[in-house]
Ligand SMILES: NC(=O)C1=CN([C@@H]2O[C@H](COP(=O)(O)OP(=O)(O)OC[C@H]3O[C@@H](n4cnc5c(N)ncnc54)[C@H](OP(=O)(O)O)[C@@H]3O)[C@@H](O)[C@H]2O)C=CC1
């Protein structure tokens with residue numbers, strides 16, 4: 139919050155409300171998790187504090203714990219399991235920045251303990267059965283599940299017009315290097331791609347399994363809007379793509395919407411857009427500062 143704003147409040151005699159610290163456990167200490175943790179430490183996510191870390195890649199977890207604990211700062215606990223993470227005293231929220239598999243493996247442990255969860259690998263939530271199970275668990279334990287907009291925007295408009303939507307398409311274009319390792323890219327790994335090439339066309343339901351580290355955005359778009367079976371996805375490999383580009387087109391009885399995001403890839407993981415990290419930080423900040431909400 140702008141410091142002039144608080145100065146004005148003080149001068150006018152209104153007392154500043156100090157928000158309570160929100161204690162966070164992080165699953166996934168890779169590109170996004172590390173960047174998010176650094177932003178939290180710089181105070182960019184309100185009153186959040188990272189108190190524990192878990193990553194199946196132990197050196198990554200240790201490196202981040204040491205970095206956060208340097209310069210006299212308190213070092214987060216390195217949890218050996220997600221249960222250990224969840225059992226940290228006063229933990230409020232678990233942030234997942236790992237993989238769809240991590241969400242499937244650990245959501246139950248987190249939510250049944252009454253801890254809220256912010257999910258970045260939103261593709262895991264696309265299965266209606268899984269979504270029903272975890273939502274019921276959260277409802278029972280009083281926890282919340284947060285799914286940030288991630289590497290796209292326009293989620294607010296899709297949510298608002300949900301009942302009136304007739305058609306939603308998302309086209310995700312990335313450089314071939316950003317698609318490597320995806321099951322849906324297996325047939326292309328050894329081929330030279332010299333121009334924009336459609337790699338996949340189908341539903342969001344199928345796309346998130348074929349490109350688990352590339353089209354979580356399609357899952358988020360589909361859950362906000364017309365649903366995963368009806369949301370059409372196209373994945374394009376283009377060596378000349380200006381970045382990770384996502385284009386969303388929606389036709390509804392409320393109008394036609396088009397959104398285009400030409401995202402800068404993250405420095406250490408070109409599959410992930412930097413905007414997705416910013417979206418995670420902003421969601422966390424808004425959890426820490428309940429009150430004013432801008433956008434749907
Ligand atoms: N919603 C959205 O819009 C977006 C979502 N994403 C998703 O966010 C997630 C994080 O992205 P990013 O940080 O770039 O990915 P990285 O690969 O850089 O980091 C992920 C880290 O999590 C670890 N990990 C993976 N699976 C598990 C698990 N089951 N349990 C514990 N740790 C695990 C990885 O270890 P190891 O390397 O050993 O597997 C790695 O250290 C990804 O799933 C990505 O697809 C990304 C961009 C946009």
Ligand SMILES: O=C([O-])CC(=O)C(=O)O
Pocket residue numbers: 288289350351352353354355356382401409410411412414
């Ligand atoms: O960051 C992006 O551009 C999109 C992405 O990887 C995802 O949705 O999984």
